[in-house]
Amino acid sequence: MDYLRLETFYIGVLFLSSAVNVGVAVWLRTRSANEQAVRLFTVLLLLHPIVGLVVVAELLAPSQSLAFVFYGIHNTTLVAINVVWFAFTLAYANRTRILSRPVVGLIVGYFVGTATLEVTNTTHRAVWRSYRVVTDPFPYVEGEPTLLFLVLTTGMTLFHLAGIGVLGYHLLFGPSRSSRRTATLLAGFTMPLVILVLWGLGMVPGPLNGAFIVGSTVSLSFVAWAVFRHQLFDVVPLARERVFEELDEIVLVVDPDYHLLDYNQSAKRAFPELVGATGSPLVEVLPHLLDGDSFTDSFTTYENGRLDEYTVDASLLTVDTSIRGYGVIIRNVTERQQHIRDLEQQTMQLERFASTLSHDLRNPLNVAQGWIDVTIESGDLQHLERSQSALDRMDQIISDLLTLAREGRAIDDHELVRVRIVDIFEDAWETTTTAGARYELELDADVVLYADETRLRNVFENLVRNAVEHGSAKSRSGSDPPVGSGDGAVTITLGRLVDGFYVEDDGPGIPLDQHQRVFDYEYTTAKSGTGLGLAIVESIANAHGWTVTMSNGPDGGARISFTNVELVDAEVERPTTS
Known part of the structure; x- marks a missing residue:
């Protein structure tokens, strides 16, 4: 029978997607630091194969009642995926301070309440009014949602969209050196939404949650490439980025021809003219930093009746004895002087x-x-x-x-x-x-x-x-x-x-x-x-x-x-x- 062959192929794809998720999770843990973002991303990876295996169990369940139970379990796991995804984006963008105790309590309460209602739905029918078995292209369970399900789904969707919003904001307003990695993550985790739209249009066969897991494999391909190509979670770039951003000193990165390449938040606060000036000659943006063909040792500014004194420390940045630019540290020494x-x-x-x-x-x-x-x-x-x-x-x-x-x-x-x-x-x-x-x-x-x-x-x-x-x-x-x-x-x-x-x-x-x-x-x-x-x-x-x-x-x-x-x-x- 054709539907059996298609079902077998579908199950094989789910097993393959789950195996890829587990493999990437293990590989990531062996080569990355024990950072909060890494831990959350690993959890995110391992939740996907759980959904995949539960969907397989649902398809192969010996009875409809057991299939209904598995249906509730994989929906619960999808809620967990979206919650962990949101927490991961906050950790990646270094914005975990948003997760105050009341916020964490609200999120945990939402998850526990949703999970309890999903797993016990066969007794109260508060989330799914009824279940039916769809036979095309092969048999699988589908529920008829209630108004409460729509409310719970709205919360889950908001977590996913909020995570994408965090990455988008980090891409636009975060450090420019991490923009490529952020764009890769954003593109990768937008892919499941594309899969869901295609499923809704009838262009992807099988149950929705299975399609979601298969689509996540595409996302993980992007992420795996980012880990390999851009050192997404390696300790050195993560630590460097955090230290670079949180330094009180003003830090600039300049190429060998004295063009501005990068700057930290302290530099942006001290010299607003740096914003949007990446790639511009330093002599046009901060001319007082240069003394002829080299960096000056100190300079003063006088704006709005305020006199500020600065010292300048410039160091060569070399790769394999080749000069790639300068790291410039500027300190405001007004109070000290x-x-x-x-x-x-x-x-x-x-x-x-x-x-x-x-x-x-x-x-x-x-x-x-x-x-x-x-x-x-x-x-x-x-x-x-x-x-x-x-x-x-x-x-x-x-x-x-x-x-x-x-x-x-x-x-x-x-x-x-x-x-x-x-x-x-x-x-x-x-x-x-x-x-x-x-x-x-x-x-x-x-x-x-x-x-x-x-x-x-x-x-x-x-x-x-x-x-x-x-x-x-x-x-x-x-x-x-x-x-x-x-x-x-x-x-x-x-x-x-x-x-x-x-x-x-x-x-x-x-x-x-x-x-x-x-x-x-x-x-x-x-x-x-x-x-x-x-x-x-x-x-x-x-x-x-x-x-x-x-x-x-x-x-x-x-x-x-x-x-x-x-x-x-x-x-x-x-x-x-x-």
Whole structure:
């Protein structure tokens, strides 16, 4: 009889497909690492021959009732295949964190409930309303589904489609070096869906589940080729890929002609311009990485008011002594470099404090002690006035030292506020003894910057005080200006630079050979000064990340310039008139 020969051939194909599944599973386990993805894929392989053997048992069952039981068992195994398939795709794409305990509990509950209903269906008929024996092209069992079966099948189908979706997402947005392997898996496991469509159109004979198992052999052929050709589950590429993606350092792979080949997630976050630039010349994508015909050792970027510093370490990638490209590791060392600068600044301050304490404070202390001794010996209390003057100088020095210690520390971003520079300057002017001095503004009143408001005010107070003490006619001659010569008061100007601002006076200025010394501790040209005013100014400027320099103004006075400052022309709300 023809149907017997066709049935025998069909059973032979099922046995062959099952044997291929088992063989690939054993071969895979002997040559691959004990990774989670490998274990799940092995389970997936072994579930397929179980279905195949149960379908054979169903076809050869001595009674219809036993065939119905086998029918429920192979349907249950198909549910397990789709659940394990979904878990495998998550493990392959390194997204198992999705499988939280509630999710796992829901999946297990779905499987156990479906398996119980399928196996016991002959007693309650909740899943299959009835069974019938199809005779064409050979006898096999087919069930008439209930509404509950459609619900359960929807869940099973969703698991299969979700797995394909995970692979598709990994193919589009995952590492480019694994795209070929992912595409192979995706193509292979789309094949069973093609088989199911062909069966539904009547183009594939026999029971549906048997067709599914035969179709899976095609999938496994793709996978086997991927294992052999692309090292799908070998420990080296798996470990390399995981380490490559999870490194905090920025990693690039560049060919010998400096074209971008690959990059990790850290690189994508640090340099968004890398996205979609694979194959492009590095000089067009990240030009600051190159210094002529080689890689630079370090570079800095400045975007959106943020300065970042990087170091670059490039290594040759060779295969059989042939240079295939470069592995480039980029590290963001901004915080480390800032920490080093902070430590250097603190060390310098400590050294300067020690020098000031040992010299500047000791001298007025000796003077005060000497005049107190004279007062005790002579009984003349007038000598105490000189002691008081020395003690006042000590108090001023201590006050300036405390200011240096407090204002010179590094400034965190949360301490910066948006302020109008003119407002801060005018506030400082009101709180400083100006001795008849005047000020002029050569910048718009609406110019703003980000700064620590208190420390910026301290900068202006020290600069105004310094200009008044050193720039007025009295301070220059040591006496009041002669009658008819004008009031001798200094004029102080606040102006704008391309990348900052300046404060300038019209006094005698500072000799060129002393421009580098004016920010040193103890530097002063006034008898009453402590020599710490400009040191405080420099310390606060450095804490903001600004650069401060001394020069002569166009009219000969002293100009203190602050650069590397981001100034913004703010929108000024003007009052409305009615």
